[in-house]
C-alpha cells in the first residue's frame with residue numbers, strides 16, 4: 001500500500017513559537033490579553049494572565065516568558 005502521511009499546516013493557519021531573534025527573546029514584564037507567550041525554558045506556549053505565571057509543563061524551571069510570534073507555514 002505504501003501509505004504515508006506528512007503533517008502540514010493548511011495554508012493560512014499559524015502556530016506559535018519562540019522568536020528567532022535575540023532581541024525578541026526577552027522575558028516580558030506585562031501581559032497583553034489575547035497574546036501568546038512562550039516559556040523561555042521549554043518553549044511551551046500559553047496564554048497568560050500574569051507574567052509571573054508558572055509554566056504548566058516545566059513548573060519550577062520556569063525562567064520567564066517571551067512573547068510568541070506567529071509562524072505562518074507556507075507550502
Ligand SMILES: [Zn+2]
Nearest residue numbers: 039042055058
Ligand atoms: Zn516551560
